[in-house]
Amino acid sequence: MKQFAHPFVALYFGAFFLCAVTCTHLDDIVSMPLSVVSDFTAGVVLIAGAIAGRRNWARGRPYQIAAWAFITSLLFGSVLGNFQDWMSHTGDTDATGLIPISRGLYLAIETALLLFSCVGLAGSLVTETLEP
Numbered sequence: 001m002k003q004f005a006h007p008f009v010a011l012y013f014g015a016f017f018l019c020a021v022t023c024t025h026l027d028d029i030v031s032m033p034l035s036v037v038s039d040f041t042a043g044v045v046l047i048a049g050a051i052a053g054r055r056n057w058a059r060g061r062p063y064q065i066a067a068w069a070f071i072t073s074l075l076f077g078s079v080l081g082n083f084q085d086w087m088s089h090t091g092d093t094d095a096t097g098l099i100p101i102s103r104g105l106y107l108a109i110e111t112a113l114l115l116f117s118c119v120g121l122a123g124s125l126v127t128e129t130l131e132p
Helices: 007-024 026-031 033-055 057-088 103-126
Strands: none
Touching: 007 026, 007 033, 007 057, 007 103, 026 033, 033 057, 057 103
């Protein structure tokens, strides 16, 4: 669990999350840019929390915890919404983004990201000291 608390994990996950949001919501970025502000904010806040945690773990840890909690809450809401869409069969394919992807596969990927963020949050919560 301690390895998931490392700031590099948060940094890489935040960068990956920004890339994933950009790829999956490219049409929204162009047509309705305000709809993805919360996602981009969560990614940037996680990167900033990782940088703060890397500089000084004792002082940066609360920022990293808050950032993990922010991104976890966004992913949780998104997974629930996509699960509801998947169960009601509203659209077989998600047509936004760079490539079309089935709702089931998208939901599975998003659920994996949610689980990873939960482990990152839990690891940051229980790890009080961190060796470099």
